[in-house]
Amino acid sequence: MRMRPGMRLGSVAALLHRLSGIALAIFVPLHFLALATVLTGADALDSFLSVTRDPLVKLSEAGLITALAVHMALGSRVLAIEFLGVREHTGAAVSACIGIGLVFGLSFLLNAG
Numbered sequence: 001m002r003m004r005p006g007m008r009l010g011s012v013a014a015l016l017h018r019l020s021g022i023a024l025a026i027f028v029p030l031h032f033l034a035l036a037t038v039l040t041g042a043d044a045l046d047s048f049l050s051v052t053r054d055p056l057v058k059l060s061e062a063g064l065i066t067a068l069a070v071h072m073a074l075g076s077r078v079l080a081i082e083f084l085g086v087r088e089h090t091g092a093a094v095s096a097c098i099g100i101g102l103v104f105g106l107s108f109l110l111n112a113g
Contacts, residue, residue, distance in 0.1 A: 013074055013090075017074040027064055065105050069100055073098075077097055080093075
């Protein structure tokens with residue numbers, strides 16, 4: 001991974017963790033709005049769910065699942081640094097976190113058909 005001369009891999013991990021957290025923070029209210037359509041009746045929910053069959057929506061859902069997995073993996077990395085004192089192999093840890101996120105996102109895409 002090529003980076004700016006002054007940028008460290010830990011900084012990239014922190015940036016990815018924050019960006020995935022922002023994506024999740026945007027999603028949660030939208031998810032609650034979707035759940036609220038159940039209160040207005042089954043027809044409203046069915047019309048909302050018909051939108052989710054669009055391929056672009058499925059792709060954005062895969063991005064969201066990837067963001068969730070990356071956020072969880074990078075958060076686990078932060079907890080390991082804070083509580084276990086694990087500071088070695090930062091490059092491998094960040095790469096593993098990103099890999100975990102991509103595996104979850106791609107597996108969602110394979111099952112989304």
